[in-house]
Amino acid sequence: MLTWLDGRNGSSFSGMSWSGSTLSFTVSVASGARNLEGMLPITEKTGLLVNLTINGAPVAFRTETIKGVEYAFFRCATGNYVATYDINALPNKTPTVSLTSPANNATFTAPATINIAANASDTDGTVSRVEFFQGTTKLGEDLTSPYEYSWASVPAGSYQLTARATDNAGGAATSSVVNVTVNEGPVTCPCTVFKPTDTPSGSVSNDGSALQLGMKFRSSVSGYVTGVRFYKQSGNTGTHTGQLYSSTGVLLASVAFSGETASGWQQASFATPVAVSANTTYVISYHSSAGYYSVNDGGFGQAVTNGPLTGLANGTDGGNGVYRYTSSPAFPSSSFQSSNYWVDVVFATEAGSGNVAPAVSLTSPANNATFTAPATINIAANASDTDGTVSRVEFFQGTTKLGEDLTSPYEYSWASVPAGSYQLTARATDNAGGAATSSVVNVTVNEGPVTCPCTVFKPTDTPSGSVSNDGSALQLGMKFRSSVSGYVTGVRFYKQSGNTGTHTGQLYSSTGVLLASVAFSGETASGWQQASFATPVAVSANTTYVISYHSSAGYYSVNDGGFGQAVTNGPLTGLANGTDGGNGVYRYTSSPAFPSSSFQSSNYWVDVVFTTEAAVASTSVASLLGLQEQEHREGEVLSVYPNPFSGEATVSFVLEQEGEFEVGLYDARGALVGLLKQGRAQAGERRSVAVDGSGLSKGLYLVRLQTKAGVKTAKLVLER
Structure with missing residues (x-):
């Protein structure tokens, strides 16, 4: 390219002279210049x-009109040129030409036949030919009218x-x-x-x-999936199994590929066409036992549509394409970079001849x-087969088979179902193997009513992994709330094997005021350990x-992400991380x-151990009154007058x-009447x-002072 540019720029016209009706000039074509005109x-x-001549020899030229001026174009060579003009003859006028068919912005359907027609005329001569172009590609020409x-x-x-029309004098117009x-x-x-011509780029992976x-x-119309195909690049060895799944992972059909070629599209038909519903997501897939596959990243960055079928754009219904590392065929649910793994569905709008799959709902x-x-959930289904009999109906929760029934009415009773959300389906198989x-039917099982005393975690909730130790004593805790006012009666923690040392349970306000403390005793080697506070602590709703405990030897149980979402049981909730700062909480401390x-x-x-029962508070009042009398004897740091x-x-x-401190007023039942004051003070x-x-x-009230040093109380009597 640079050589050509240098050659072109080094070429020149020189020695121009006009004599009568002739123009003489010299052209010098530099080395490297190509196709210079x-x-x-x-x-x-x-x-x-x-x-026009060069060194006395004739030179061919053509004429074109540019911005209203006619020019003669000729191929340049080094030599002396003479151009002869006829001053008495008018310059050639270029022809005029226009396309009359097709109309601008016309549309056709492939494979199309497009009839192209033009009008062309020349005012001072004749049209010698009309050429037809698509872009810069010449399609053909016509030498006579109609063009x-x-x-x-x-x-x-x-x-x-x-x-493009050319006249008898070489003039041309487009x-x-x-x-x-x-x-x-x-x-x-x-x-x-x-399409059959669609193929992956790159090599096998x-x-x-x-x-x-x-x-x-998805298909825009209801129909039948009759088979599966995948693109096989050279080197894709091993066994391949094609499968059709519902969007929730229910297996609808499976077939092993056989008679494969070395490369190209491989196709296998299911034993029975599978009826699919319009505008419903399904997953067509294949398993590669040797791990070979074709891929083009970003292939589903946008939808791929052909007729009624659409390979979904990534994000339309979760990620697309999907994969799963597995030694045997299984539902693929992971996705990466909208990748196209070159697996395809074979779809028909009619079931065709052969076995018709049963209907089931x-x-x-x-x-x-x-x-x-x-819960006990009684599941029932209707199933029929137009060209045979129903041999069995299986009941599923997601991909897990719950049971089956071989005769009508088709029923299954699913007992002792725990709380959760479930997706139920029934799968009918006919006498010819069609299925x-x-x-999907969605059901929700809610938690049963929780009676208190109660806790955030259930007795069956346990940590995974083994006991941890960071080499230092530490305090571990959970932020919680109750949806109703009540009383915290104690604390518990899960002890994994090897969690030795002394453990002390404590309840704090959100600002760090110590509300209660108790040392654990009589612990078992593992499992939930529980200790009760000497006095139940009244807590306010919302x-x-x-709630926390101290581990003197530094051992503790942990599951990262456990409070990525809230944990709720009855009125109690272990807060989701971020609801009121971080959760769970810890501190490295020797005490x-x-x-x-x-x-x-x-x-x-x-x-936390929590109760709503007011009866617990009666004991609380008696204990507090006794404690108050003892604490007043210890130095009158809290007094009430008159x-x-x-x-x-x-x-x-x-x-x-x-x-920090917090002063609260409680009634004789131990219920919080109001927070009198909170803040920070010097010793x-x-x-x-x-x-x-x-x-x-009127009646008896308790004033309760809570600090990091402990709890102090005083009784107060209101008379009228």
Whole structure:
């Protein structure tokens, strides 16, 4: 390219002179220049160019009109040129030409025949020929009027047509562009998503493991899947098994490929066509025992449509294409980079001759029905076969077979179903081996009513993995809330084998105020360990608290991501990470202390024991009163005056250690009446808060001071 440019730029015209009706000039063509052309103007002043020579030899030329000026074009060579004009002859006028057919923006259906026609005329001579072009490609020409060309077997695509007319003097003109579109022709079925000419790029792949590869597809009309095919590149050895699945993973048909060729599209037919519903997602797939497969990343970045069939664009109904590493055929559900694994479906709108698959539908339970755990779900189906008999009906939850029934009425009773969401289907098989699967029926089993005392985790909930140790004593906790007010009576944690040392359970407010503490005793070697606080702690509805325990030897149980979502049981909820800061929480500390750090939403398997029963509070009041009398004897750090009172009382207190505090007022049942004050104070600093009795009933109340050092209480009597 550079040599050609240098040659062109180094070429020149020189020695130009005009004498009468001749123009003399010299051309020097530099080395490397290719196909260099010269231009000579033809105007009313020069007259018509009648002859051109180089070194006395004739030179051929053609004429073209550019922006209204006629030029003679000739192939340049090194030498002396003489151009002879006839001043008395007018310059040649180029012909005019226009396409009359097809119309601009016309559409056709492939394979198309496009009849192209043009009008051409020349005012000072005759039209010698009309050429027809698609882009820069010449399609054909016509030497006589009417000027026409028939372009046959035109494939789908967009085209730009022009006509070029040349007159007897070599003048030429080109028509305006006419745009035409040829659309795909109607697809007749049996049909596939990919055309026979569609093939993968690159070479065969292998990830070192057997795998299943698939494509999610839909049909715009109901019909039948009769088979499966995949593209085999050279080197794709091993056994191949084709399978059709519902979108939820129910196997609808399977066939082993046989008689394969070394490469190209391989196709196998199912024993019985499978009826499929319009606008419903299915997965066509094949298993490669040796791990070889074809792939083009991004192949489903957009939908692939052929007739009624569409290979779904990635994201339309989850990822597409799909794969799974597995030693035996199984439902593929993973996806990567919208990859096309070159597996295809064979579809027909009619079942054709041969066995007709049975029809099956679930009649019970109703779609979106709800149950309460532990549930008994009675499943029933209708099944029939137009050209034979139904040999069995199988019942599935997802891909798990629950049971089957060989005779009508087709029923199965699914007992002791735990809480969860389930997808039920029935699969009918006829006497010829044909099979069909019902539409999915969704059911939900809700948790049964929870009676308290209760906990966030159920007795059957346990950690996975083995006990952990980071080499340091630590505190581990869970943020929780109750949907109703009540009482925390104790704490528990799951102990895996090897979790030695002393364990201390603690309840904190969300700001780190210690509400209760207890040392675990009588522990078992493993399992849930539980300890009760000396006094139940009243907690408010929809308020965050932290239940925790300290492990002196540093052992603990953990499952990362355990609080990626909330854990709820009855009124209690272990908060999802991020609801009120991080959850679960921890702190490296040699003695019990408030845990505030979090990591990867980890569940450290510590739990709260909660009750709504007011009867528990009676014991609480008695215990608190006894404790209050003892604590007043220890230094009067909490006092209430006047006591009894009728209008307003003052609560005065001094913190023994610097830190946060919370002062609450409780009734005789131990229920929280109101939070009087919370904040932070220095050690030895006296603080006070007023108690307004105007809105209270007369009787006994308890003032409770909570700090990191512990709990102090005082009784307060309101009289009228």
